[in-house]
Amino acid sequence: MTAPGGDTPRDPGLQPERTRLAWRRTTLAFAVAALLAGREALLHGVSPAGLLGLSLCALAWLAFTVATQRRIAALGSARPAAMTAGTAAWAVLCVVVLAVAGALLVFLGPR
Amino acid sequence: MAPASPGLTGRPRRARPQAARYCGAVIKHVRAAAGAVALWFAPARVRAEGTTPDYRFSLANERTFLAWLRTALALVGGGFAVDQFLRDLRRPVRVTLAVVLVVGGAMCAVRAVNHWVRSERAMRRGEDLPVSRFPALLAVLVALVAVAMLLTAVLGWAG
Numbered sequence: 001m002t003a004p005g006g007d008t009p010r011d012p013g014l015q016p017e018r019t020r021l022a023w024r025r026t027t028l029a030f031a032v033a034a035l036l037a038g039r040e041a042l043l044h045g046v047s048p049a050g051l052l053g054l055s056l057c058a059l060a061w062l063a064f065t066v067a068t069q070r071r072i073a074a075l076g077s078a079r080p081a082a083m084t085a086g087t088a089a090w091a092v093l094c095v096v097v098l099a100v101a102g103a104l105l106v107f108l109g110p111r
Numbered sequence: 112m113a114p115a116s117p118g119l120t121g122r123p124r125r126a127r128p129q130a131a132r133y134c135g136a137v138i139k140h141v142r143a144a145a146g147a148v149a150l151w152f153a154p155a156r157v158r159a160e161g162t163t164p165d166y167r168f169s170l171a172n173e174r175t176f177l178a179w180l181r182t183a184l185a186l187v188g189g190g191f192a193v194d195q196f197l198r199d200l201r202r203p204v205r206v207t208l209a210v211v212l213v214v215g216g217a218m219c220a221v222r223a224v225n226h227w228v229r230s231e232r233a234m235r236r237g238e239d240l241p242v243s244r245f246p247a248l249l250a251v252l253v254a255l256v257a258v259a260m261l262l263t264a265v266l267g268w269a270g
Contacts, residue, residue, distance in 0.1 A: 015170045022177040029181045033188035040191050082169035085150065085228060088176060092224040095180060099187045099217035106194045106209045 016075045023068045023075075030094070034061040037102045040109065049108050056101040064094040150228050161235030172230050179223035182249075186216030204263055208256060215252050 034057045041054040067090050074080055190212030197205055222245050229241040 013167065015167045019170045019174055019177075022174045026177045026181050026184070029184040029188075033184045033191070036188050036191035036195070040195060043195060079166050080170070082163075082166065082231065083173045083176075083227075085224075088224045088227055091180060092220045095183050095187070095220040096217050099183075099213050099220070102187060102191055103210055103213045106190070106206055106213065109194065109206075 016078075016080050019080075020072050020075050023071055026091075027065055027068045030061055030064050030098070033098060033102075034058065037098060037105065040102060040105045044109065050105065053101045053105040053108075057098055060094045060097040060101070064091060067091050067094070144225075148225075150232070160232060161237065164234040168234055169231065172227060172234070175230075176223050176227040179226070180220060183216045183219035183223065186212050186219060190216065199267065200263055208259060211252070211256060215249070219249065 037057040038054050041050040041057070067087055071083065071087055190209040193212060194205055194209040197208075200208075222243075226241065226243060226245070233240050
C-alpha cells in the first residue's frame with residue numbers, strides 16, 4: 001500500500017484492501033438478492049408489473065455497483081478519505097428500492 | 112396509616128412530571144433522529160465538526176456499515192427465498208413471513224446508515240460510540256421468524 005511517491009508507509013493492517021473487499025462482498029450479496037427478486041418476477045410468467053419490478057431491481061443493482069466502483073477507486077490511495085454520507089445514503093437507497101420492489105412482487109404474486 | 116397517606120397523595124403528583132419527562136424523552140429522540148437524517152444529506156456538516164480521526168477508524172466504521180448492509184441484503188434475499196421455495200405453505204403465512212423478512216431488511220439498511228453517521232460524528236468529537244438496542248431487536252425478530260417457521264413445519268407434518 002505504499003503510495004507511488006513513497007513517503008507514507010503501507011498500513012500493516014491492510015485496511016483499504018479489506019474495505020475494498022468488503023464492498024465487493026456486499027455487491028455480490030446484492031447480486032444474489034437481486035437475482036432472487038428477478039426469479040420472483042418471472043416465476044409465473046411474464047407480466048407488465050413483473051417486468052417493472054424486474055427492471056427496478058436491476059436498476060438498483062446497477063446503481064449499487066456504480067457506487068461500489070467509485071468507492072473502490074477512491075480507496076486506491078495510501079490514506080483514503082472517509083466515505084461520504086452521500087455514498088452511504090446512496091447505497092442504502094439501492095437496498096431499500098430492492099426491498100420495496102421485492103415486497104410488491106411478493107404481494108402481487110399468484111396465489 | 113399515617114405513612115401511607117403521603118405516598119397516596121404523592122403518587123399522582125409524581126405521575127405528571129414523569130409523563131412529561133417521558134414525552135420530553137420521546138420528543139428528544141424524534142429530534143435526534145431528524146437531526147441524524149439531515150446529517151446523511153449534509154456531509155459537509157459532519158466534516159465541519161471536531162477533528163478528522165485516524166483514517167483506519169473511519170475505514171473500520173465503513174466496513175461495519177457494509178456488514179450491516181449485507182445483513183439487510185440477507186434478510187431481503189431470505190424473504191424472497193421463503194416466498195419462492197416454501198410453496199407448500201398457505202399463501203397468507205408465506206407472504207407474511209416473506210414481507211416481515213423483507214421489511215426487516217429495509218429497516219436494517221436504514222439503521223445501518225444512521226448508525227454509521229452517528230459513529231462517524233462521535234469519532235470526530237472524541238465521544239463514546241453510540242449504543243443501540245437495534246441488534247437486540249433484530250435478534251428477537253429473527254428468533255420469532257425461526258419459531259414461526261418451525262411451528263409451520265411441525266404443524267404441516269402433523270396435518
